[in-house]
Amino acid sequence: MNEAELAECHTALGVAAGVTLEELERVFMKKNFALIKGKAGAADEPNPALDAQRSALRTAYEKLAGHLREKQRQAEAAAPRKRPTLTDPPIAAKALRTRPPMTPLTASPLGPKTLITPPVVTPRDPADDEFILFRFDNWKINVLVPPLLLAFVLLVNVSPLGFFLQGFHVWMHEFGHATAAWLCGFRATPLPFGWTPVEPVYSPFVYWGLLLMFVILFLAGWTERKAWAMVAAIALAGVQYYMTWRMPPLTQEFWWSAFGGVGGEFYLSTLFMMFFWVQLPEKFKWGACRYVFFFIGATAFLNIWLRWRDIYHGVEEIPFGSMINGEDDQGGDMNKLMDGFGWKKFTIRRNYLLLGYGCWAALGLMWAIFALGLNKVADRVAGRFSKTEEAL
Template identity: 30%
Template sequence: MPKACPRCGEPRILAPECPRCGVLYAKAEARAARLAPRPAPAQPATPALEPREPAPYSYAEPERPPHLPPEGLAWDGDLEDARLELRMRQFALPVALVVAWLLVNSPVGGRLVRIFLSMWIHELGHAVTAWFCGFSAIPGPWFTRISETRSTFVFLLLATSLGGLILRGAFTQRRSLVIAGATGLVLQFVGTGVLSLSKAIQLFTFGGDAGCLVLGSLLMATVYAPRDSALRRGWLHWGYLVIGAASFMDAFSQWWAARSDFERIPFGENEGVGLSDPSTLADVYGWSETELVQRYTWLGLACLAALAVLYTVGLLRARAELRALEHVPGTVGPPAPSFDAR
């Protein structure tokens, strides 16, 4: 077994993918085997033949005209992947947000987005916030069942899962997993050990549309995961992008419009469930309309700012990777045509 990654030279670890470049070892080894120079087969010695006159219809291959560009090298897969990655990072996120905004602001499209996409992320937002506050929660269609008291089992299960994420990140030398696990443990400590019962209930009530904003942004961010990561295998990131953009824009457009029209706030009751989230926060816990609108819109703007930073960094990295590949011998594509001005 080789001691280094075939692609970047990083020392290998006991994992299927390289911690530095993210490439699968099996895929990189197969590619290195294909690109390895093969020895030319030995030519049997043949006796010298006397020159013969050419056949009547044989002809020599014509020389390439001097005004034509030289023939380029064979197209390289890594270079093509880098170009596709750059185009994806240029257009995927902005196009997804614009299309989602058009859908949620149309009568039929908005209803379909709410039923099939954003409603599920909304309920998952309630559940995830409740888990971080120590409550057991089961998300379902249009309603999330949440326990009335904190659960030790839920606390230990979530803490163990986050600790395992940190260990996996340390074992595979992936800093992003370590940061995600550590951040989750801090949030769990705040939600379970710092917040009172009343504050925790307010937080996971607020976490419905807040989940559409935060979880929707995280789903959209999967398009910036490494190409060989699990989030990018099987084209799943395109589905995550669609779900995330639709969920984010459904919640954000509603609360952004409510800045100038409080009638857009969904006060009232949900059939068979009880008060809606804004009514619970306003009538039970005393949140004003201004506080509701400001807190949701500020959270949405913060998510958009984080996506803008991620978009810029991802675009710069994709361009740098493409420029580096274009300067590697043997990975340049067909040269641009040149014309001799006469």
């Protein structure tokens, strides 16, 4: 655009030669609005002169605005580039705007040059998100839930609903025979109708298979630093070794054939309840399953305990015979104790009553250990021992 055209545009818009782009836009808008306002008075009548005037005004504005934008681009391209610094007013102002305000927790009274140590953020333990009833480190669960469950099971047993729990008692009795036979290295199959066939011949499959399960339990507890799982695995492996290789054959038969049925109802049900506090490895999903096992153990234990308490005090008679063949079966557990091992009726009543008291004492001791927090000592010892072994 030459000088003559620029002058015409300036004259048409009524602006000076040094007008800026912003000023030009304001003048154009003002003049254009005035023309539109003048046309509005005679909107129904065509006005070619006014339309031509508006068109000329817009053409002049577009030419002059394009010229000014081109000059602005050329000026920016010709200007030398400068690396911005924090001392430049725009950047310094921006830095001040984006800087977070100082608070009493982060500001230092000694001045801006003092090194401020950021607060240590403790990572959140995933166990905190676990359902509270499935947690093992909550003292309220360890102290209050077992007694409440025992009271609930007692109410169920004395109610008409107790009839539906009889199946658990039969299974616990038969598993008492079976577990004693397994620990002695014999094959046994606990059946739900009151009979457990046992092959009184040593079975390597039973012995080594059971030992392998104890080893797996120990290794899983070692990996996850669960002290009680390791203690249980070592204890069971020791009992298995003694009952298989050190116990006389007659004593073995006494355990799996005669005493282990009712005895198993006592000690197996007690173990079911005691394992409520034992934190097994994660793969066992024990946080939820322990409630089921405690319920089964509690209903079997309370049933056998109340029954033998009444037997000892003469309210009930000793249960001679067997479930399948009735009271006349000479192969019942109590018959074997009297005929095969020389026990008297008083001996039977007293020993099972003492066994019940011993189970109560073991259950109370386990409750006290976790109520007083003594279990944490074993967990710390196991954790330190595992770390020491890994370092070596």
